[in-house]
Amino acid sequence: MEQLMVVVPSLNPDDKLIQVVDGMIAAGFSYVLLVDDGSDKDHWKPFLEAEQRPACTVLRHEKNLGKGRALKTAFDYICRERRDIRGVVTVDGDNQHKPRDARRLAEELIKYPAVVMLGVRNFKEHQVPLHNRMGNMITSLVFRMLCGIALSDTQTGMRAISAEHLPRFLEVAGERFEYETNMLLFMKTAGIHFREIPIETVYIENNATSHFNPLTDSAKIYGPILKFAGGSVASAGIDLFFFTLLIWALQDMASLNRQILIATVGARAVSSLFNYTFNRRAVFSSNESRRITIVRYYFLCIVQMMISYKGVALLVGAAGFTGLGKTVVKLGVDSILFAMTFHIQREWVFKKKKSDSYIDSGVQQ
Template identity: 40%
Template sequence: MIMLLPVYEPGHGLVTTVTSLRDAVPGAHLVVVDDGSGPASARVLRDVEDLGCTVLRHDANRGKGAALKTGLRHIAAEYPGRAVICADPDGQHRVEDILRVAEHVAVSGRMVLGVRRFEGRVPLRSRFGNAVTRLLFRAATGCPVVDTQTGLRGYPAGLLDWLCRVPGERFEYEMNVLLHAARSGVPIEQTVIATTYLGDNGSSHFGSLKDSVRVYRPLLRHALTPSARSRA
């Protein structure tokens, strides 16, 4: 299994995530992309290197989309023909859910989203944001994606070059992947995962207003495209 973990200013939770994955899948290859973190994260990044992770570094913060593309290009070159599982290394994705997505990709050979049901104790902004984007995405594309904002995604090897051509450098990139998949007829499969938020989602680097605009702009642009409306 090839795991891709984009990080920015990671804490010790990254070490915990890496250790858990290593214990569960001893032969897994873990690629961490540090998106311009400061000195405070240097020890954590050295620790995961010592655990056997490949750590790629950006000199400055370029955004989650840029970090994912850096990792995907590296994996396509170093591990050709291998599927990739992308996860947010903040403790919100359980190892069993990561493995469930990996197995689904291996069986289906398709893009697989680990989707949350947003049940139980979920921060209001997360519950509301997902509900809005889910409805807008379905209206724009006709695709009933349950969780458009999930960071747990599996991609077969055949999609890696395509993923690197999808526009977007920051949080809008993952929405663009779904929109371009819907437009291009790339199948999107889903599997249910646990809904987990730690400390009211305080570890997230998603900025409420600026990043929301980045996510909603391509979604609304797609919804207003005549060809997209005719397919919905």
């Protein structure tokens, strides 16, 4: 453990922070780095006491900047000042991460330095607060269905990371709790593999010391997904408007299938221009060339359009819907295609280029 450093971001800690520091040192870690994220004067004592330990270094923010920025401050310090460090283990300062688990992650990192180790809790245990259990269940489902990432604990702050990855994680967006979520998304797009390591599930005082804001922090965590949903809703509105308009204009056409096909193609031609531009810039921030992404996007668009056309034509023909009934059927069919298109656009259409430092560890991605 001589070349590994424990990183602990903390805001307004109590005496449990000293227990964390002493526990990590007792577990065999030679270095502990604390980041005081703008704590007030009433909470300086734990940091001042920790500084008395030769193994402990304290970095300070003049004001609260967020957990994400605190982690970045630590990573930047290690990259610039401690080039001897081979990796870090991030833990929380509320003593809910146990030293023996941190050591387990560190030992796995030593064996597989290219892999990010994630300490995962068992959310089925009775001591887990209901809001944490529900939050993790929903986020895990979203990650799996829309992002293509299978995680059993999306909220874990215990992670073991090679120093080689730290410069890349410094480029990840996010200053507060959303940064840890963005790290997971970045690992997927950058080709950085991960391994889940079971750890003890601990919630002290119902997680009362957490600084997580359920409203603002959740909004930031779900930001990319909410942007995609918002863009898709706007695009669907444009699509349905022109579909309904064309159905009305073509109401005297004898062939029902031809009427639906022309309305579907015409509406999608308009809505797809908005949807492509919005998703490329606002949601996926793709660095692929426009020529490549637009070819991929419109290939997907044509396939999706034909599935939509066939689905609407079959359902309308079977049920005999007329007028706005056709629009309702189309809304239902296109809603089913929503989750599929998010995954395909992230993984293929707007997939980010892997950097030259891409590492293939052959474990789990």
